[in-house]
Amino acid sequence: GAVVSQHPSWVICKSGTSVKIECRSLDFQATTMFWYRQFPKQSLMLMATSNEGSKATYEQGVEKDKFLINHASLTLSTLTVTSAHPEDSSFYICSAYLSGGSKNIQYFGAGTRLSVL
């Protein structure tokens, strides 16, 4: 299958700092990427849809000024958690959408574990 790379895999930061997470589709171009958040023992929750060259679409309850998304190229989307606080500690996962005929599939990155002290 297609490969999606997510970096970093784990980050620990102090409260108040900003953290940037990168999501790259390595062997295909992705007009659309997605950002999810997952708390322990819960399912994935969609945060936002990232579209190349346009503004991201955020799900209800997700603060767009808190979670900045940039999708500047067809292979890279970034999520920046601004002024992170302990309640932002979570597992963040990106996916990239590969479309083509009946093979419309989202491929996921390995996730980024964010721990805010």
Place this chain on the structure above:
Amino acid sequence: DAKTTQPPSMDCAEGRAANLPCNHSTISGNEYVYWYRQIHSQGPQYIIHGLKNNETNEMASLIITEDRKSSTLILPHATLRDTAVYYCIALNNAGNMLTFGGGTRLMVKP
């Protein structure tokens, strides 16, 4: 997208077939059935998807009932590394937004 229902957990003996059911009784004609799995602390992994015909790939087989109201994911020879949460999702092929439910936590035991 149609709602799917899965049992919260299942056990399977190593080396045996794991059969994971999914109910999607309100699925519409243009919605595909997608299966993903998530191994602990990793991102979800695509397994297989289908519309109405049975599908097989190197990972699994997908059996969809004739009325399309339910399906079964089959892992033919489960290994300990198949222990994961398995998600069944119904999605219009023109759509691209996956909504994850609770999934089935499959525990493969020695």
